[in-house]
Amino acid sequence: MRLFACANCGNPIHFDNRSCINCGSRLGFLPEDVMLYALVPANDGNWQVFNGHGGAVRFCANEAADICNWLLPVQDHNIYCAACRHNRIVPVTDNAEGLARWQKIGQAQRHLFYSLLRWNLPHPGRDVDPNGGLVFDYLADEVDANGNVIPAMTGHEDGLISLRAAEANDATRESVRVSMGEPYRTLLGHFRHEIGHFYFEQLVRDDQTLWEARSLFGDEREDYAEALKRNYEQGPPADWQTRFISTYASCHPAEDFAECWAHFFHIVDTLETARAFGLSTDPRRHGDMATEIAFDPYRAPDAQGLVDAWVPLSVALNSLQRSMGQPDSYPFILSPPVVEKLNFINRLIRRAGEGYAR
Structure with missing residues (x-):
C-alpha cells in the first residue's frame, strides 16, 4: 500500500484516513486515479480535488455510515463507489455490532480493490454479466x-x-482459526482467497492457459467434496511444504490456485508498503538476508524478483513479531514449485491488465 500526501499541507496521509490530522482537510479516494486526495467543498454539497483538475466528485453512499471514503464523479449514475457497488447483502447498521462489522468488512474490501485497481484487473459486476459477474454477500449466522x-x-x-x-x-x-488449526485468518485474507476463485474463472479460459494451470496446480475438475473429505480424514500429504504454500492448498487444485493467488496479493502489497516506508534489511554478517525494495512490486516482471525481496523482509517481520510475543506474520515456505505457481499468477495478472499497473 502506498503512502499518500495531503495536497494542502504535505503531511503523510494513509489509505483509510477520512481527514488530515495536520490541517483537517477532508480526504477521499478516487478509484479512477488510485489516489487519496485532499478535498475542498464544491457546489450542491459536492467536492473538488484540492488544487486539482477535473470535475466535481461526491462520496459513495456508504460514506454516511462511516463505512467508505471513496469518491465517484458527480455525473456517475451509480450511488456507490467502484467497490461498494458490487455488494448485494450487507450487515445491518441499526445496531452497534452490525455497524462495526460492516465498517471492518468494508475496510478489507476496499484494500482488496486497491490491488485490483493497481493491476487494472477487470471486475465485471452482475450488471455486465448476470450469471458470473462479481457480487458480494455478507451473511449473518442463523x-x-x-x-x-x-x-x-x-x-x-x-x-x-x-x-x-x-x-x-x-x-x-480467532476461535475458527484455532479450531481449524490455521496459522492465520483475516478478513483481507478471505477476500484475497475467494477473489482468486473468481479470477480463475475469468482468466483461465483458453486451452493453452488452462493446460498450463493444470500442469502446475492439478485438474480443477477433480471431485471437490471427495477431496475435502480425504483432506479432513487423512490430513495433508507428508511432503506438502515442498509443493504447496499451505495445507489447505494441498486439498484440491482449485484451492491451491486460490491460496497462491491470495499469497501473491499479500506479498506484493506488503512489499509496496515496505517500499513506501523506505524499509530495507542489511543484518551484519548476514548478507543473504539483506534486501531493499528498489522497484514497484505491482510492476514486477516475474515472481522470482518478488520472492527474492520478500524472503528477507518476511524473516525480519517474523523476528519483530516474536520480539513482541506475537505469532509470525508470515509462517510459510516458498518452495520452487510454489514460486513457479506465483510466476504463473503474475503472468495472468499482467496479461489481464495489459501489463499496466496504475
Whole structure:
C-alpha cells in the first residue's frame, strides 16, 4: 500500500484516513486515479480535488455510515463507489455490532480493490454479466429452533463471494482459526482467497492457459467434496511444504490456485508498503538476508524478483513479531514449485491488465 500526501499541507496521509490530522482537510479516494486526495467543498454539497483538475466528485453512499471514503464523479449514475457497488447483502447498521462489522468488512474490501485497481484487473459486476459477474454477500449466522447457531459459510460460486459477517468479530474469527488449526485468518485474507476463485474463472479460459494451470496446480475438475473429505480424514500429504504454500492448498487444485493467488496479493502489497516506508534489511554478517525494495512490486516482471525481496523482509517481520510475543506474520515456505505457481499468477495478472499497473 502506498503512502499518500495531503495536497494542502504535505503531511503523510494513509489509505483509510477520512481527514488530515495536520490541517483537517477532508480526504477521499478516487478509484479512477488510485489516489487519496485532499478535498475542498464544491457546489450542491459536492467536492473538488484540492488544487486539482477535473470535475466535481461526491462520496459513495456508504460514506454516511462511516463505512467508505471513496469518491465517484458527480455525473456517475451509480450511488456507490467502484467497490461498494458490487455488494448485494450487507450487515445491518441499526445496531452497534452490525455497524462495526460492516465498517471492518468494508475496510478489507476496499484494500482488496486497491490491488485490483493497481493491476487494472477487470471486475465485471452482475450488471455486465448476470450469471458470473462479481457480487458480494455478507451473511449473518442463523439460529435453529433449538437455539443453536448455524454459521454462515464463506466461499465462492459463479462470481458470488459469500463471507460470514461474524468473522469481522476478532474473537469469532480467532476461535475458527484455532479450531481449524490455521496459522492465520483475516478478513483481507478471505477476500484475497475467494477473489482468486473468481479470477480463475475469468482468466483461465483458453486451452493453452488452462493446460498450463493444470500442469502446475492439478485438474480443477477433480471431485471437490471427495477431496475435502480425504483432506479432513487423512490430513495433508507428508511432503506438502515442498509443493504447496499451505495445507489447505494441498486439498484440491482449485484451492491451491486460490491460496497462491491470495499469497501473491499479500506479498506484493506488503512489499509496496515496505517500499513506501523506505524499509530495507542489511543484518551484519548476514548478507543473504539483506534486501531493499528498489522497484514497484505491482510492476514486477516475474515472481522470482518478488520472492527474492520478500524472503528477507518476511524473516525480519517474523523476528519483530516474536520480539513482541506475537505469532509470525508470515509462517510459510516458498518452495520452487510454489514460486513457479506465483510466476504463473503474475503472468495472468499482467496479461489481464495489459501489463499496466496504475
